[in-house]
Amino acid sequence: MAVATQEVREKTSGHTGIVDCDVHPYPAHADEIRQYLPMPWRDRFGSVGRGFYGNPVHGSRLDSTPPSGGPAGSDPAFMRQQLIDEFGVAYAILLPRTFCNLQPDPDFGTAVAAAFNDWLADTWLSRFNPDGVFKGSITVNIQDPPAAAKEIERWAGHPHFVQVMTDSGARVPLGQRQYYPIYEACARHGFRFAVHPGTDGMGINHQATPGYPTHYIEWHTCLSLAFQAHLVSLLTEGVFERFPELGVTLTEGGVAWLAPLMWRLDTEWKALRSEVPWVTKLPSAYLRDHVRLSSQPLESPDNTRDLLQVLEMMDAKHILMFASDYPHWDFDSPTHAFPKLPADLHERIFAINARQWYGLPAPGTDGASMPETLDPDRR
Amino acid sequence: MGRHVVGRVSEVPPGGRRIVDAAGRSIGVFNVKGTFYALRNSCPHQAAPLCLGAIKGMTLPSRPGEYHWGREGEILRCPWHGWEFDITTGRSIFNPHKTRVKAYEVTVESDQAQDEEPDESVETFDVTVEDGFIILHT
Numbered sequence: 001m002a003v004a005t006q007e008v009r010e011k012t013s014g015h016t017g018i019v020d021c022d023v024h025p026y027p028a029h030a031d032e033i034r035q036y037l038p039m040p041w042r043d044r045f046g047s048v049g050r051g052f053y054g055n056p057v058h059g060s061r062l063d064s065t066p067p068s069g070g071p072a073g074s075d076p077a078f079m080r081q082q083l084i085d086e087f088g089v090a091y092a093i094l095l096p097r098t099f100c101n102l103q104p105d106p107d108f109g110t111a112v113a114a115a116f117n118d119w120l121a122d123t124w125l126s127r128f129n130p131d132g133v134f135k136g137s138i139t140v141n142i143q144d145p146p147a148a149a150k151e152i153e154r155w156a157g158h159p160h161f162v163q164v165m166t167d168s169g170a171r172v173p174l175g176q177r178q179y180y181p182i183y184e185a186c187a188r189h190g191f192r193f194a195v196h197p198g199t200d201g202m203g204i205n206h207q208a209t210p211g212y213p214t215h216y217i218e219w220h221t222c223l224s225l226a227f228q229a230h231l232v233s234l235l236t237e238g239v240f241e242r243f244p245e246l247g248v249t250l251t252e253g254g255v256a257w258l259a260p261l262m263w264r265l266d267t268e269w270k271a272l273r274s275e276v277p278w279v280t281k282l283p284s285a286y287l288r289d290h291v292r293l294s295s296q297p298l299e300s301p302d303n304t305r306d307l308l309q310v311l312e313m314m315d316a317k318h319i320l321m322f323a324s325d326y327p328h329w330d331f332d333s334p335t336h337a338f339p340k341l342p343a344d345l346h347e348r349i350f351a352i353n354a355r356q357w358y359g360l361p362a363p364g365t366d367g368a369s370m371p372e373t374l375d376p377d378r379r
Numbered sequence: 380m381g382r383h384v385v386g387r388v389s390e391v392p393p394g395g396r397r398i399v400d401a402a403g404r405s406i407g408v409f410n411v412k413g414t415f416y417a418l419r420n421s422c423p424h425q426a427a428p429l430c431l432g433a434i435k436g437m438t439l440p441s442r443p444g445e446y447h448w449g450r451e452g453e454i455l456r457c458p459w460h461g462w463e464f465d466i467t468t469g470r471s472i473f474n475p476h477k478t479r480v481k482a483y484e485v486t487v488e489s490d491q492a493q494d495e496e497p498d499e500s501v502e503t504f505d506v507t508v509e510d511g512f513i514i515l516h517t
Contacts, residue, residue: 055461062458063431331459336425 017363018334019354021294022196022251022323023083023092025124025134028070032123036115041108045115050099052202053219055329064327072327076128083326084133087334090351090363093162093323094124095137095196095251101167102203109141114151125160135358137165137194142174143204145181152185162358163192163249168226169199171206175233180242187245192292192357194249195230197223227253228261231291235265238278240290247357249292252325256299259313262287287319292357294323295349296332304339317345321354385513388487391415394452398430402517408485409434409466411453417483417515418455418469427459429480437463437472484516 027033034045064082066075073079083089098116103109116139125136138155140148148164155161164186172178174195186193200223201207208226213219227250240246262284269276269283293314301307311320324332334350341349355362383401385408391397396409398420405420407430420430436451454472455464463472469482489511 057456057461058433058458061427062433063428329459329461331425333425333427 017090018087018322018350019091019093019358019360020083020087020089020324020326020334021093021249021321021354022296022325023079023094024073024097024326024328025076025079025094025120026071026073026097027119028074033112033115033119036118037111041111041115044108045112050097050102050199050202053216055220056216058329060327060329061331076124079326080133083324087324089133089334091135091354091358091360092133092326093135093137093354093358094120095165095194096120096139097198098139099167099199099202100139100141101143102169102199102205103141103143104204106141106144106147110144110147110151113139113141113148114154117151117155121155121158121161125158129160132160134160135162135360136160137163138191140164140166140182142166142170142179142182145179149181149185152182152189152191156189161191162360163194165194165196165251167198167200167205168195168208168223168230168253169197169202169205170226170230171204173233174230175235175237175239177237180239183239183243183246187243190245190359192247192249194251195227195253196251197226197253200226223252224254224257228257232261232265232283234291235283235286236276236279238276240286241278241280247290247292249294249321249357251294251323252296253293254297254299255293255295255314255316255320256307256310258293259310262314288315292319292321292353294321296323296325296337297330298332298337300337307339308341311341311345317348318353320349321357322350381517383515383517385485385515387510388513389510391513394434396430396434397513399515401515404517405430406483406515406517407431407455408513408515409455411466414467415485415487415513416466417485418464418466419481419483421480422457422459422462423471423478423480424457424460424462427457429455429457429464432456432458434466435463486514486516487511488514 030045030047034042037045060072064072066078068075084092096116098112100109100112120136124134128134138152138161140151142148152164183193199205201212208229209222213222234248265283269279273279322334324334381402383399385397385399391408391410393410393412396407398405398407406417407420408415408417418430420428422429433456434452435454435456436448437454439447439449441447453466455466464480465472469480471478
């Protein structure tokens, strides 16, 4: 009843209070990033992009190019018009696309990550953010974990950074111990750790298929394979036992694979638990406390009942968070991507789960009793 | 049945399009090689403004490893997810029987809408069908 009342009120006010967990801001020009890079890196920084496995049709919504010029996602006023205001988004979690972890030179990759963080903090998280609708992700270069941990330290206590992020492209699975300085820093400062697709099979990173697929459609479909491998690694290496405060956001890595993968891993664990004795409970039992998935690109079976069953099986009520991926080509519309959901499930996926995960106050409240970015019990 | 004057034929040349509001809807009118077609400006997938998409050809069905490009100028790709639609029918390429966008009839007529009074103060000339009016029927 309380939920229904709240729904009516939000509809009446025209504000749905959506939290969009995957939104991409872009600099209008590479010089915006370059100005934050010290020499010798400033001259080394080329364009903003990855230059491999490009979408053969288009990479961003054609209607997302700002009328003011510049690339999609580069004009905050237009993004507000097309996403924030159009759909009543209360918070947009920003994930810049740096592609820094494909670089063979770890120092260059780290410098690029830092430059994007400075840029994001000076623009989208401050100048463009008088109402606090934009929440940011700290990019780190995971090929140099100690340097990444230092970069996280640099932003500790920032009012609008809510998580640390990396692309899923990697040389070893994310549960392995060389990454622990990053997780330790995330846990200490209350940042979630987000994984987003992007540099799989590029630069120094492995491709999570047997070799390189031929087509973009293969590469893009199989992005979820890296996420599955990273999740199994995080669970079996005992990362969440070692860092009980750590939370991992799996962004744009697919949704429907989760339940059957967990069934498989749980079954394996019953027989092979002795190999990983630090895993003290069913691997799937770590998810609610430590893992969230963002929804886009949501799998869309012809029979929507199939999807509703998948959502039930994967515990979407507690671990799924809506994302649109604006302004990218596979944007999921907040009003059309999902089938009709029960009201309480809708509210959890589109708002509550993410607000709790990132410690964001409900829209319309002043949030005074709650720290800006942190759930008190995660301190 | 509504009748809406879209404009002069010369204003929408082959390969061109004009998006109009008619009967409370946004509708795209396309000139494909001299013939006009109209589609509702809303993708059946996620309601994107379909008619803002790129006008292209398509890779025709072929054997593995072969590419045959055809139907240049007849295919509309949704500006969001890139789904392909046949401008001449409104049917999608991947599932023409089920996934389709509403198509409207378009005619080219030498006179503007019959119910409009001619403006006597303006000197008028006969128009040929080549530069007649594009009429959208909703």
